[in-house]
Amino acid sequence: MAAASNRTIGIGIDYSPTSKSAVRWTIENLACAGDRVVLIHVLSKSDSNIQKQLWKEKGSPLIPLEEFKELNLSVQYGITPDGEVLDILQSASKTKQVKxxxxxxxxxxxxxxxxxxxxxxxxxxxxxxxxMGTIKRVLLGSVSNYVLTNATCPVTVVKSIV
Incomplete structure (x- = not known):
């Protein structure tokens, strides 16, 4: 096992197959004991709920995995975490000692x-x-291309294997 680390690794997630692949890849290849892994959800501007009004500028407070697994999350924030992703993260939390x-x-x-x-x-x-193909990427814009170009930390783009 690798030596303890203290990095903070973000994973952009929307529960699509490719974002699930990003979670798997991060846990299998990047996360080490002592790391913090933060799932980053971005909801539409049009999603309206009480939490959005409280936290719309800087986002929600950090939510620990134990709270994230609770059912009221979908009511509070309008998202429903994927069981498979939660299992992967719960396992990583225990076996790899990541937060x-x-x-x-x-x-x-x-x-x-x-x-x-x-x-x-x-x-x-x-x-x-x-x-996305070249035309869709040009018309719609690619989140991964934008982040690769503009983020101020190393970015890994994981392709889903079909």
């Missing part, structure tokens, strides 16, 4: 992921790639 947290932002995922790098003082950020 798992979550943070929720509201707005444009490209901008908010880059803001999270500064806000959370990330040592590394991992995102999934949806694999």
């Amino acid at each position: 798992v947290l979550a943070k929720i932002y509201w707005g444009d995922p490209r901008e908010k992921l880059c803001e999270a790098v500064e806000d959370l003082k990330l040592d590394s950020l991992v995102v999934g790639s949806r694999g």
